[in-house]
Amino acid sequence: MEPVLEVRDLQKYFPVTRGIRQKTGGMLKAVDGISFDLYRGETLGLVGESGCGKTTAGRTIVRLYEPTGGTVRLHGQDIFSLSEKEMLPVRRQIQMIFQDPYSSLNPRMTVGDTITEALEIHGLAAGRRNERVGELLDMVGLGHEMAGRYPHEFSGGQRQRIGVARALAVEPQVIICDEPVSALDVSIQAQVINLLEELQEKLGLTYLFISHDLAVVRHISHRVAVMYLGKLVEVAPSDQIYDNPLHPYTEALMSAIPIPDPKVESQRQRIILTGDVASPIDLPPGCRFASRCPKVEDRCRQEEPAMVDVGGGHLVACHLVG
Amino acid sequence: MALLEIRNLRTSFFTHLGEVKAVDGVSFQVGEGEAVALVGESGCGKSVTALSIMGLVPPPGKVIGGEIIFAGEDLTKLSGPKMRHLRGNVLSMISQDPMTSLNPVLNIETQLGEGLRLHKGMDAKAARERVLELLNLVGIPEAERRLRQYPHEFSGGMRQRLMIAMALACSPKMLIADEPTTALDVTIQAQIIELLKELKSRLSSSILLITHDMGIVAGLCQRVIVMYAGRVVETGSVEAVFDDPQHPYTWGLLRSLPRLDQRKERLVPIPGQPPDLLASPQGCPFAPRCRWAMRICVKQMPEMITTAKGTVACWLQELGPQAVKRAREEVA
Numbered sequence: 001m002e003p004v005l006e007v008r009d010l011q012k013y014f015p016v017t018r019g020i021r022q023k024t025g026g027m028l029k030a031v032d033g034i035s036f037d038l039y040r041g042e043t044l045g046l047v048g049e050s051g052c053g054k055t056t057a058g059r060t061i062v063r064l065y066e067p068t069g070g071t072v073r074l075h076g077q078d079i080f081s082l083s084e085k086e087m088l089p090v091r092r093q094i095q096m097i098f099q100d101p102y103s104s105l106n107p108r109m110t111v112g113d114t115i116t117e118a119l120e121i122h123g124l125a126a127g128r129r130n131e132r133v134g135e136l137l138d139m140v141g142l143g144h145e146m147a148g149r150y151p152h153e154f155s156g157g158q159r160q161r162i163g164v165a166r167a168l169a170v171e172p173q174v175i176i177c178d179e180p181v182s183a184l185d186v187s188i189q190a191q192v193i194n195l196l197e198e199l200q201e202k203l204g205l206t207y208l209f210i211s212h213d214l215a216v217v218r219h220i221s222h223r224v225a226v227m228y229l230g231k232l233v234e235v236a237p238s239d240q241i242y243d244n245p246l247h248p249y250t251e252a253l254m255s256a257i258p259i260p261d262p263k264v265e266s267q268r269q270r271i272i273l274t275g276d277v278a279s280p281i282d283l284p285p286g287c288r289f290a291s292r293c294p295k296v297e298d299r300c301r302q303e304e305p306a307m308v309d310v311g312g313g314h315l316v317a318c319h320l321v322g
Numbered sequence: 323m324a325l326l327e328i329r330n331l332r333t334s335f336f337t338h339l340g341e342v343k344a345v346d347g348v349s350f351q352v353g354e355g356e357a358v359a360l361v362g363e364s365g366c367g368k369s370v371t372a373l374s375i376m377g378l379v380p381p382p383g384k385v386i387g388g389e390i391i392f393a394g395e396d397l398t399k400l401s402g403p404k405m406r407h408l409r410g411n412v413l414s415m416i417s418q419d420p421m422t423s424l425n426p427v428l429n430i431e432t433q434l435g436e437g438l439r440l441h442k443g444m445d446a447k448a449a450r451e452r453v454l455e456l457l458n459l460v461g462i463p464e465a466e467r468r469l470r471q472y473p474h475e476f477s478g479g480m481r482q483r484l485m486i487a488m489a490l491a492c493s494p495k496m497l498i499a500d501e502p503t504t505a506l507d508v509t510i511q512a513q514i515i516e517l518l519k520e521l522k523s524r525l526s527s528s529i530l531l532i533t534h535d536m537g538i539v540a541g542l543c544q545r546v547i548v549m550y551a552g553r554v555v556e557t558g559s560v561e562a563v564f565d566d567p568q569h570p571y572t573w574g575l576l577r578s579l580p581r582l583d584q585r586k587e588r589l590v591p592i593p594g595q596p597p598d599l600l601a602s603p604q605g606c607p608f609a610p611r612c613r614w615a616m617r618i619c620v621k622q623m624p625e626m627i628t629t630a631k632g633t634v635a636c637w638l639q640e641l642g643p644q645a646v647k648r649a650r651e652e653v654a
Binding site for chain 2: 049050155157158185186187188189190191193194197212214215216218219220239242252253254255256257258259260261262263264265266268270272273276277
């Protein structure tokens with residue numbers, strides 16, 4: 001099967017400026033060479049802790065940040081070599097849903113205007129835009145009669161639905177969801193997760209689902225990619241990553257997540273990580289997780305492990321595996 | 323006798339839009355050495371309950387009724403100086419945000435030692451010794467060197483440890499932890515929870531843990547209090563509440579959670595949204611979102627009743643335990 005989106009060796013570095021003269025003092029390697037494929041109709045979960053570069057990766061893929069290196073191909077077409085004008089049809093195919101439903105909507109525009117703007121830019125639904133806005137609002141479960149309202153009249157969960165409607169307006173194939181439910185209460189979170197799942201089935205959408213919440217990611221994703229300090233450490237089908245995590249970081253991450261069941265919790269063995277997280281500015285040679293890894297060996301501190309395929313679509317970058 | 327007993331606590335915020343009843347008749351107890359969780363979603367009044375206990379409700383908020391009996395004394399009737407004597411001494415709190423809760427211009431020794439000098443009358447040397455001991459207790463390495471450092475030199479997880487160390491400085495009888503791990507990464511969260519567990523068994527302090535994370539509750543606490551829209555809707559042992567929840571909100575909350583150890587086809591969300599606290603409803607505040615709501619539910623607030631395993635405020639109880647079980651097992 002042909003992938004919809006191929007990400008190869010994606011890099012995004014930010015210059016670090018220090019002091020009053022803004023002297024450049026090194027590079028912060030937020031995303032430092034990640035590769036994966038995204039297939040039609042699937043959800044790939046991208047997980048990791050704060051500062052690991054998952055949000056930067058999502059934003060660089062759609063060129064909200066200019067990439068430092070690597071390629072992203074959409075249906076085989078390299079989108080990093082396109083001009084801003086040539087990007088317009090590409091942006092119609094890849095859309096984004098943001099984390100914060102409070103700051104990602106313009107407070108001075110009605111919901112209808114926000115969605116209409118997207119239609120206008122791409123020249124869609126000419127002559128029947130109001131009707132189309134109504135359809136979209138119905139599709140995300142808000143109801144077409146909400147078009148005239150302003151963002152402040154909605155709750156967090158409803159605003160996230162508006163964000164979904166805006167993304168869907170241009171009929172994209174791929175949606176990058178950046179922590180779309182993290183700001184929501186649990187009872188509302190489930191509503192939005194279900195909506196995303198239903199829309200995927202109905203419209204054949206492909207999701208890159210970025211989140212720090214592994215329980216949510218396991219639920220919604222077909223495959224999961226685990227990121228640590230700018231690199232992927234493990235990629236596997238979502239049941240595999242839970243039943244058989246191979247990278248010590250994935251293992252620690254899984255064991256750290258509390259499960260809402262006192263019987264299960266009392267039986268669990270936690271792997272408690274010690275040591276400090278390495279700085280993304282002065283990265284040590286070798287494996288980035290070595291400073292906190294409970295299974296660290298000498299070569300881990302010298303040589304960076306390569307990603308290897310252990311079979312069944314399960315990839316891992318660790319010297320101790322394979 | 324319970325260490326902390328809250329009876330019919332009411333705390334309101336008087337805004338220009340009207341009175342917001344953040345806490346509306348809350349009662350519960352926390353026993354000596356017990357870890358109790360106060361759970362609910364944002365705006366349910368759990369943090370305001372904690373601030374009311376600490377006497378730190380910010381204006382325009384005010385405790386307008388009820389009693390907070392702590393070690394035999396009603397905290398709502400204590401004077402400012404007397405309350406200050408308790409706070410940070412026998413009753414202390416860890417707040418949600420480790421980034422803004424430490425004073426940036428005081429070094430660690432001064433900051434953590436302040437309570438010791440004030441409440442325990444320690445001199446500088448004794449306070450320093452105790453601070454060192456505390457830093458070791460919460461697992462901050464190189465404590466000696468760290469004493470002279472300032473909060474900005476610590477990471478988020480380390481700052482939360484400092485907050486815990488500060489809260490524990492005077493060996494409080496009761497520790498109120500308001501979302502102590504929400505701002506932290508999961509691997510750091512696991513460290514902090516292990517630490518709280520260890521402290522509970524070592525120091526036998528009571529803990530009131532305020533959280534929205536049912537997973538943390540399951541791992542750390544013995545008893546659970548579930549709040550919704552400023553009221554307590556259910557209480558019980560952790561086992562009872564997770565295995566045999568009696569209130570539709572409690573089971574709805576548990577069912578809407580994705581779980582790491584299970585594959586669910588579809589989550590079952592609770593429809594609708596939490597109510598507006600400006601217009602408090604006549605009946606049960608959960609009724610508009612409850613698929614088992616009956617006519618009486620919207621008319622009259624159910625009384626808190628005692629069941630075999632805890633307490634619950636729900637009209638379904640009138641129909642008997644079998645009806646409650648059937649309702650709970652009916653999947654949407």
